[in-house]
Amino acid sequence: xxxxxxxxxxxxxxxxxxxxxxxxxxxxxxxxxxxxxxxxxxxxxxxxxxxxxxxxxxxxxxxxxxxxxxxxxxxxxxxxxxxxxxxxxxxxxxxxxxxxxxxxxxxxxxxxxxxxxxxxxxxxxxxxxxxxxxxxxxxxxxxxxxxxxxxxxxxxxxxxxxxxxxxxxxxxxxxxxxxxxxxxxxxxxxxxxxxxxxxxxxxxxxxxxxxxxxxxxxxxxxxxxxxxxxxxxxxxxxxxxxxxxxxxxxxxxxxxxxxxxxxxxxxxxxxxxxx
Numbered sequence: 237x238x239x240x241x242x243x244x245x246x247x248x249x250x251x252x253x254x255x256x257x258x259x260x261x262x263x264x265x266x267x268x269x270x271x272x273x274x275x276x277x278x279x280x281x282x283x284x285x286x287x288x289x290x291x292x293x294x295x296x297x298x299x300x301x302x303x304x305x306x307x308x309x310x311x312x313x314x315x316x317x318x319x320x321x322x323x324x325x326x327x328x329x330x331x332x333x334x335x336x337x338x339x340x341x342x343x344x345x346x347x348x349x350x351x352x353x354x355x356x357x358x359x360x361x362x363x364x365x366x367x368x369x370x371x372x373x374x375x376x377x378x379x380x381x382x383x384x385x386x387x388x389x390x391x392x393x394x395x396x397x398x399x400x401x402x403x404x405x406x407x408x409x410x411x412x413x414x415x416x417x418x419x420x421x422x423x424x425x426x427x428x429x430x431x432x433x434x435x436x437x438x439x440x441x442x443x444x445x446x447x448x449x450x451x452x453x454x455x456x457x458x459x460x461x462x463x464x465x466x467x468x469x470x471x472x473x474x475x476x477x478x479x480x481x482x483x484x485x486x487x488x489x490x491x492x493x494x495x496x497x498x499x500x501x502x503x504x505x506x507x508x509x510x511x
Contacts, residue, residue: 282338282471286464288313296333304333307460314348314462315452323456326394329370332359332453341421341447341470346463349373350412353457355384358417358428361448363475366392368448371417371428371438372455373406387426387438399426399440406430406437412462421446421470447473 286295288306291313298304300321307316321331341361349356355374362368367390374385378401386400406428407413416429418436424443427436452461 280471281469282340282466284335284338284464284466288315288462293333295336297336298333299330303331312462314460315464316460317352317454317458320353320454320456320458324365326366326390326392328366328390328395329357329359329453329455330365331456332357332370332451334359334362334449334451335466338466338471339447339449339473339475340466340468341419341473343417343419343450343466343468343470345417345419345450346465347415347452348412348462349407349415349452349459350461351375351407351410351454351457351459353454353459355457356407356454356459356461357452358415359449359451359453360417360419361421361445362451363445363448366390367445367476369426369442369445370395371406371415372400373413373415373428373430375405375407375409377405378403387428387440387442389442389444391444398442400428400438403437404432406432408432412460421473445475447475 284295289312291306293301293304293306293315296304303318303321305316305318306313308314315333317331324330343360345358345360347358349358351373354376355372357373358371360369360371370388370390372384372386372388374381376384378385378397382397382401383395385403385405386397388395389398390396406415407430414431416427418427418429419425421443424441426438426440426442428438429436450466452464
């Protein structure tokens with residue numbers, strides 16, 4: 237590039253800002269009171285926490301917002317599901333709240349979970365409503381109820397169990413239980429923990445989906461969530477439905493970048509990905 241074509245410092249700053257938006261890694265910086273609930277990102281790392289004490293659900297996207305409510309018990313606030321919804325066809329859960337604007341590959345999810353009926357779920361690597369995993373946390377064993385208590389895959393068809401058939405119940409009673417889901421996209425390993433055991437209840441190696449959103453809800457019942465935490469060094473990935481092909485910023489994305497710097501020439505930029 238000739239000296240006359242080299243972008244100014246202002247243009248380079250604009251380019252950097254645009255790239256952050258394109259990659260979906262720009263956390264809130266406006267200093268508003270609900271910024272603490274927004275996912276805080278740093279390159280490909282994220283740490284999100286919501287204890288619902290602020291009484292806001294801005295960080296979550298829900299198919300039916302009226303079905304969810306923040307309640308208090310002994311001075312502690314938590315997220316409550318007011319009602320269940322019918323599962324979808326092909327048979328799969330649809331009633332869950334997704335963490336907004338955050339797509340992760342590998343991650344560590346933790347939350348306190350309490351069921352009202354028999355079960356609750358944690359959704360992960362969610363691409364769209366027909367492509368995701370979920371951990372079913374139940375009062376039953378999988379051997380008693382074949383579609384309860386385990387890791388399930390939804391892949392453009394009715395959900396299929398991939399782990400946990402003989403595991404003990406993840407939510408054996410109606411008390412609060414500490415739940416953890418650990419995903420390693422590089423190895424494909426998935427582990428689901430409950431405080432009822434000192435080792436993972438469900439484990440499997442599966443690499444069908446390596447990137448997506450995280451959600452909490454129930455298959456067709458109701459319950460509560462609190463102290464939700466998500467940590468990942470693999471944030472900002474791109475699910476297959478939004479794949480950028482050869483890993484370069486191309487097409488309309490490149491044109492948007494060029495326009496943002498007054499038509500300055502945009503360099504080739506390789507996107508790091510573990511897919």
